[in-house]
Amino acid sequence: MDLSAFRSQFPALCDDARMRTLGAHEPAAPARELDLAPETLETFSIRVPKDPDTLPRILKQGPEAVGYYVSFRTDPQHWGVYLREAGVRALKEEYHRIIWRDLGKYVDKPMDDVVDRIEYSLVLDYLLTHARFHHLVDYVAATREVADGRTRYLPYLEWRVDAARRPPAGPQDIVDLEEALANLEAFKNFINPGYCDAIARLVQGRIDERNAQEWQAFFVGARWGTEIANAISRQPPGFRDFTKLLNRTTSVGSYSYVRVKYSYNKQAYDDALKTLSARIDGHTPPTDLTGAPDLLTGVELPPYKVYLVG
Numbered sequence: 001m002d003l004s005a006f007r008s009q010f011p012a013l014c015d016d017a018r019m020r021t022l023g024a025h026e027p028a029a030p031a032r033e034l035d036l037a038p039e040t041l042e043t044f045s046i047r048v049p050k051d052p053d054t055l056p057r058i059l060k061q062g063p064e065a066v067g068y069y070v071s072f073r074t075d076p077q078h079w080g081v082y083l084r085e086a087g088v089r090a091l092k093e094e095y096h097r098i099i100w101r102d103l104g105k106y107v108d109k110p111m112d113d114v115v116d117r118i119e120y121s122l123v124l125d126y127l128l129t130h131a132r133f134h135h136l137v138d139y140v141a142a143t144r145e146v147a148d149g150r151t152r153y154l155p156y157l158e159w160r161v162d163a164a165r166r167p168p169a170g171p172q173d174i175v176d177l178e179e180a181l182a183n184l185e186a187f188k189n190f191i192n193p194g195y196c197d198a199i200a201r202l203v204q205g206r207i208d209e210r211n212a213q214e215w216q217a218f219f220v221g222a223r224w225g226t227e228i229a230n231a232i233s234r235q236p237p238g239f240r241d242f243t244k245l246l247n248r249t250t251s252v253g254s255y256s257y258v259r260v261k262y263s264y265n266k267q268a269y270d271d272a273l274k275t276l277s278a279r280i281d282g283h284t285p286p287t288d289l290t291g292a293p294d295l296l297t298g299v300e301l302p303p304y305k306v307y308l309v310g
Contacts, residue, residue: 001146003072003079003139003302013145014073015154022157025068027078031307034083044120046089048310054090062179062239063186066091067127069134072142073153080305081131088123088308095119098227102218106211114202121199126186126228128306133182135304140295141280156280164238176238177276183232183242184269191225191262222261229262245269273297 007014020026034040057065066087072079096119141153164176174180189195196219203215218224233240247263270289277295278285286292 001143001302003142004076006072006142007076010145013142013151013153016074018154019071019074019157022154022161024074024157025064025070025082027070027075027307028082028084028309031078031082031309034306034308036306041121041124042117044124045116046085046092046120048085048089050090050093051084051086052090054084054087055094057087058091059234060236062235063127063130063183067131069131069138071138073138078305078307080307081128081135082307082309083124083127084309088120088127091127092116092119092123094231095122098231099218099224102223102227103215106214107207108211109207111203111206114206118199118202122190125189129186129189130182132301133185134178136296136299136301137178137276137280139301140277140299144281144295150282152280152282155282159279168237172244174238174241174244174272176241177272177279179238180241180245181272181276183235183239184245184272187225187228187232187242188264190228191222191264193220196220196224225262226260229260245272270294 054066065084067081067083069081070079096115099115099119137156138153141156144150145152160176160178166175168175197216200212200216200219204212206212207215229243229246233243243262245265245268247265249261249263251259251261273294273296274289274292275285277293280295
């Protein structure tokens with residue numbers, strides 16, 4: 001499906017007024033495209049000063065305060081993910097504060113370049129993975145619409161906005177399942193041992209081996225994931241509810257320190273994907289989700305661009 005032609009071919013599915021009312025983002029200018037090639041990302045950095053209002057805005061808007069998705073229904077030429085440079089810098093410095101609070105004492109040699117690479121990698125992975133999930137929902141709805149001609153995305157957005165305005169029915173109710181799943185997708189890497197080990201290995205050879213092991217323990221041993229879970233849990237309802245799709249365990253260590261650890265809950269994750277799939281398709285999710293379809297897994301997304309907004 002040619003997404004650049006979607007708006008012209010299906011104008012009724014791209015109503016500007018309805019999209020705008022339902023919170024759809026629009027392209028920002030001036031913006032420049034970010035090259036996502038590995039060799040470019042290895043030296044990625046932001047030179048502009050951080051925006052001091054970024055963290056307070058994240059508490060109100062979630063990660064969309066820094067990085068947001070623009071639909072192909074809104075702009076067929078400039079759709080994709082937009083990152084606010086000053087916000088990326090602010091989030092990077094917040095990650096630095098979290099990491100340095102635990103690991104700064106183990107740095108015995110200069111390695112600012114490696115630390116920058118680690119922190120920018122973590123920030124970009126979080127923002128881009130979160131935004132990618134919004135693109136996935138949009139794209140899946142579009143493929144269903146093209147297949148049978150029935151409008152899905154705009155009614156789904158209306159349901160989503162209406163549902164988010166209602167108080168949760170119970171402790172496990174999630175008021176905005178799409179945002180919770182988008183944050184979960186972004187968070188999963190942070191508790192993935194393989195991913196965390198690759199991040200930690202970047203310091204090897206740059207500092208004393210014993211100190212490098214402390215870095216590895218911080219990331220692979222789930223402390224990093226717990227720190228980020230605590231940070232994301234201060235975001236608005238929906239965004240912060242991603243923890244309801246995880247396992248949460250606690251243990252008491254020395255000095256009565258309570259350690260919290262999050263792990264992957266496949267059943268909760270699968271049920272959430274099936275529930276959201278039903279909503280996107282315009283149906284009420286069944287009580288028993290055993291045989292319900294999951295429209296969101298295994299989808300090969302078309303390429304999209306990432307833009308930096310100064």
